Amino acid sequence: MELKDIINPNNLVYEKPKLLTENTMHYCPGCSHGVTHRLLAEVIEDLNIQDKTIGVSPVGCAVFAYNYIDVDWVEAAHGRAPAIATAISRTNPDKVAFTYQGDGDLASIGAAEIMHACNRGENIVVIFVNNAIYGMTGGQMAPTTLLGQATATTPNGRNAELNGYPLRITELIAQLPGTSYVTRQSVQNPAAIRKCKKAITKAFQAALDKKGTSFVEVVSTCNMNWKMTPVKANEWMEANMFPFYKPGDLKDSTKDDPESYTPLKN
Amino acid sequence: MKGNEVIAEAAIRCGCDGYFGYPITPQSEVMETLMDREPWNETGMVVLQAESEIASINMIYGAAASGKKVFTSSSSPGISLMAEGISYLAGAELPCLIVNVQRGGPGLGTIQPSQADYFQSTKGGGHGDYRLIVLAPSSVQEMNDFVDLGFKLAFKYRNPAMILTDGVIGQMMEKVVLADYVPRLTDEEVDQKYGSWATTGRRPNRQRNIITSLELDSGRMEQNNIRFQAKYAKMEEEEVLYEEIQCEDAEYLLVAFGSSARICQKAVDQAREKGIKVGLLRPITLFPFPKKPIAALAKRVKGMLVVEMNAGQMVEDVQLAAEFAIPVKYFGRLGGIVPSPAEVVEALEQKLIRG
Numbered sequence: 001m002e003l004k005d006i007i008n009p010n011n012l013v014y015e016k017p018k019l020l021t022e023n024t025m026h027y028c029p030g031c032s033h034g035v036t037h038r039l040l041a042e043v044i045e046d047l048n049i050q051d052k053t054i055g056v057s058p059v060g061c062a063v064f065a066y067n068y069i070d071v072d073w074v075e076a077a078h079g080r081a082p083a084i085a086t087a088i089s090r091t092n093p094d095k096v097a098f099t100y101q102g103d104g105d106l107a108s109i110g111a112a113e114i115m116h117a118c119n120r121g122e123n124i125v126v127i128f129v130n131n132a133i134y135g136m137t138g139g140q141m142a143p144t145t146l147l148g149q150a151t152a153t154t155p156n157g158r159n160a161e162l163n164g165y166p167l168r169i170t171e172l173i174a175q176l177p178g179t180s181y182v183t184r185q186s187v188q189n190p191a192a193i194r195k196c197k198k199a200i201t202k203a204f205q206a207a208l209d210k211k212g213t214s215f216v217e218v219v220s221t222c223n224m225n226w227k228m229t230p231v232k233a234n235e236w237m238e239a240n241m242f243p244f245y246k247p248g249d250l251k252d253s254t255k256d257d258p259e260s261y262t263p264l265k266n
Numbered sequence: 267m268k269g270n271e272v273i274a275e276a277a278i279r280c281g282c283d284g285y286f287g288y289p290i291t292p293q294s295e296v297m298e299t300l301m302d303r304e305p306w307n308e309t310g311m312v313v314l315q316a317e318s319e320i321a322s323i324n325m326i327y328g329a330a331a332s333g334k335k336v337f338t339s340s341s342s343p344g345i346s347l348m349a350e351g352i353s354y355l356a357g358a359e360l361p362c363l364i365v366n367v368q369r370g371g372p373g374l375g376t377i378q379p380s381q382a383d384y385f386q387s388t389k390g391g392g393h394g395d396y397r398l399i400v401l402a403p404s405s406v407q408e409m410n411d412f413v414d415l416g417f418k419l420a421f422k423y424r425n426p427a428m429i430l431t432d433g434v435i436g437q438m439m440e441k442v443v444l445a446d447y448v449p450r451l452t453d454e455e456v457d458q459k460y461g462s463w464a465t466t467g468r469r470p471n472r473q474r475n476i477i478t479s480l481e482l483d484s485g486r487m488e489q490n491n492i493r494f495q496a497k498y499a500k501m502e503e504e505e506v507l508y509e510e511i512q513c514e515d516a517e518y519l520l521v522a523f524g525s526s527a528r529i530c531q532k533a534v535d536q537a538r539e540k541g542i543k544v545g546l547l548r549p550i551t552l553f554p555f556p557k558k559p560i561a562a563l564a565k566r567v568k569g570m571l572v573v574e575m576n577a578g579q580m581v582e583d584v585q586l587a588a589e590f591a592i593p594v595k596y597f598g599r600l601g602g603i604v605p606s607p608a609e610v611v612e613a614l615e616q617k618l619i620r621g
Contacts, residue, residue, distance in 0.1 A: 051467045054332065066476045072465035074331040075478035076324065077354050083321040084328030088465070090312045091284045091329040091336065092453070095467055113324070116317035 030230025032220035079110025082117035121178025139225030293367035323351030333464030353392030357479025361420035370602035378602025379433030516545030
């Protein structure tokens with residue numbers, strides 16, 4: 001059998017999503033962003049919503065997300081993506097805005113914006129990539145850094161007395177009545193990737209159906225700043241992050257009415 | 267109507283798509299009026315009380331990115347919080363309107379009127395080399411008129427515009443002629459007019475649009491800056507607005523903007539009763555600044571007194587425009603105190619005529 005017989009459209013089982021651009025990704029080999037981007041591109045293509053999707057990229061490693069997925073993008077100031085997505089969604093109710101944010105962007109400097117966007121129940125999708133460290137600036141402590149975890153600003157490990165505790169912000173988000181679907185996923189193996197894609201699809205569908213805010217945390221690796229090989233980083237994530245950031249759905253009320261509150265009578 | 271209420275009414279009538287803001291004295295009537303009017307039932311305009319000024323200005327950034335005509339309002343401390351977002355809006359070349367109803371500072375300061383944000387508004391305020399189009403109304407009628415004008419200039423240049431006013435004009439009640447209703451643009455019209463850059467959704471007939479102020483290649487970033495500067499230079503060439511009052515035979519000139527200009531108008535009358543030939547030049551656009559008319563008057567008058575409710579900010583621009591050819595002095599009150607016309611005449615006599 002010749003090579004040309006093998007490279008044949010009939011034999012194609014897997015291809016690059018049409019919505020991923022030809023730009024070479026700047027992410028480090030082994031980083032979870034690449035797979036997560038691919039899943040986003042697949043979901044937007046599957047739902048056929050390229051013409052109504054507007055992405056909001058963060059400050060952090062994913063600042064250049066707009067180079068890779070072929071939809072309209074707005075690049076946000078650090079932490080403010082949920083406010084930006086709020087206004088896009090409110091002034092363009094027939095479109096769907098999503099934010100793509102890391103743990104420093106979302107859980108530290110942007111903690112106010114994410115809480116209030118979720119509490120208002122904005123019909124947006126939030127993709128929250130949590131790798132427990134600041135990637136772009138060179139591996140400093142993030143709000144999600146685990147106790148004992150060494151980073152550039154916690155060289156001897158995160159110490160609760162000095163640095164406070166790791167923040168499970170997704171658990172806080174799940175408490176807010178404006179959110180409909182809150183889930184924690186990961187992309188370290190094919191089974192996890194398939195589950196994560198299902199979750200992202202469901203999140204976009206809920207936003208399209210105006211069911212409130214959908215929030216997908218993707219527990220991720222940063223092998224470069226963790227100073228590990230990609231394989232070792234995946235093992236470290238499963239062994240250390242999963243016990244604290246437990247994968248699975250935290251809230252799924254896409255089919256239910258939002259929690260009821262009795263308004264005051266004026 | 268009150269100045270602040272007029273801002274809200276004018277926005278609804280000029281086809282504005284949205285308001286995002288956070289309460290702060292002395293401008294809260296802007297959002298209160300909008301919430302009471304419920305324009306979403308009438309024109310479809312969105313009104314949202316944000317969790318902070320930081321969120322407000324970023325909401326403006328998001329909606330403006332999608333080609334929508336949106337505005338926010340605040341007062342001095344709130345504008346400081348917005349400064350980062352305003353820099354991003356200028357860097358990403360997004361049109362929007364920002365209303366600053368100034369109060370006295372620094373810090374939490376006072377809720378009384380002030381003009382102490384002149385530097386902040388006209389020289390940048392946030393980081394980087396950028397300029398806002400700054401309009402300074404001196405009446406409630408101009409509060410109304412400058413909403414539409416501000417939006418027009420903002421979209422013409424794809425640049426944020428600011429109405430720089432203060433607690434005097436914001437809280438003052440005057441008669442006003444409101445404009446007729448202009449319908450909001452439909453999504454199709456927004457796409458037709460601004461689809462070349464706005465994030466209206468990537469369709470097969472165009473490339474994806476990206477709104478960003480980021481450019482890591484410093485060669486390209488320099489080119490961006492050169493383009494911005496050319497835009498600001500064009501504003502200085504084409505958009506300068508000012509008013510000259512009794513300048514024809516003037517031997518001395520008062521220069522004042524906004525509410526100070528109202529006081530100076532009275533001071534001109536009082537001085538002329540005393541036999542002092544004085545005129546008033548009122549810059550309406552603070553950026554672009556009316557350099558040429560000031561330079562021309564500097565050749566005719568003996569001296570200029572710049573009157574502002576701050577410690578002397580615009581006086582620097584007047585000195586530069588007059589090229590230090592004649593004495594240019596400053597008079598002002600600080601921290602929320604409004605000067606009286608008599609004080610202005612006294613300062614004119616003391617600093618220029620006798621001095």
